[in-house]
Amino acid sequence: MAAKSVVTVNEYGKIQLRLKEIMDKKKITRNYLARATNTRFEVINKWYNNEVEKMDLxxxxxxxxxxDCKPSSLIKYEDNK
Incomplete structure (x- = not known):
């Protein structure tokens, strides 16, 4: 099998964060999650709105x-096929 390479930005797909979906289902607010994780609201807001450019592990x-979830619950890869 030949190795894949990135030709154009749109060909390789994208990562979608599902934090909003999970938080809405559990009825958790961004303010609560920011306090509970000891993280700035602005950071949680970027995760909530799927605007994270570089992931902080x-x-x-x-x-x-x-x-109480796994990373695979929060992160979804969508290819462009």
Whole structure:
């Protein structure tokens, strides 16, 4: 099998964060999650709105701990096929 390479930005798909969906289901607010994870509201808001450009694994671990979930519950890969 030939190795894949990135030709254009749109060809390789994107990562979607499902934090909003999980928080809404559990009826957890961004303010609560920010306090519970000891993270700034602005950071949680970016995760909630799927606007994270670079993932901080420590924040991911805190969110998973508070929400009692796995990273795979929060992160979804969507290819462009």
């Amino acid at each position: 420590d924040i991911l671990a805190r969110i998973c701990y508070v929400l």
